[in-house]
Structure formats: C-alpha cells, structure tokens
Amino acid sequence: MLIHLHSQATTTPKVRAAIQASAEVGTALAARFGVTPQTVYKWRKRDSVEDRSHTPHRLQTTLTPAQEVVAVALRKTLMVSLDDLLAVVREFLNRPFSLNAAGRECARHAPRNLGAHPS
DSSP: OOOOOOTTOOOOHHHHHHHHHOOSOHHHHHHHHTSOHHHHHHHHHOSOSSOOOOSOSSOOOSSOHHHHHHHHHHHHHHOOOHHHHHHHHHHHTOTTOOHHHHHHHHHHHSOOOTTOOOO
8 A cells, every 4th residue: 555644744644543543641642652742632633544635725826816817818818928927917907916926827827738758
C-alpha cells in the first residue's frame, strides 16, 4: 500500500489509529509516540487517519468572476503583455490589481500542455 504523508508529518496512519483507539491520557500517549499532546488531541478528534488536503480552499484573487472572464478574454484576444493587461484592468476593472495577480490569473486559465516536450 502506497502512503502519501505530509512532508512534516510526525505520525503514520498506524500510529494515528493507535492514538484514536487508546484510552490512555493524552500526555502519556504523546510521550510514548514522541509527539506533542496537541497532536494526540488533534488525531483523537478526527474521523480518519489520512492527511487532509493542504491546498488552499479559497483562491487568492482580487477580481470577481465576471472581471476575471473579461481579463482573460482581453489577454487571449488582444495578445497583450502582462504589463499592458495590468494597465487596462487597473484603469477599467479593479484598481488594486497587481502584476503578480495578473500573472496568477493568466497561469490559472492557460491551457495545460500535458505530455508535450519542448524540442
């Protein structure tokens, strides 16, 4: 069985299951498994022994979905640079828009070129 653990994980699914099944005091379990009592309490509260997703659940964007569609359409149809797109979006759509945000938006909507190798 292939196990995918978070890179900073101090416990395995087997240890987590033992923590959940044990009736010992949290501090005693923490000492036995070499983790903090907070880790023991965290795994006791959970229903499963698998790591949860660490992907952000909310995208970092300053544009509304409608503004995002307009910005991406401008970029694709006019083939403007990020600097030019930034100027247009700041002028007509959203004042606090940044160059990094423009890059993120364009990268998020770029077509995925899977499997192709540059030659």
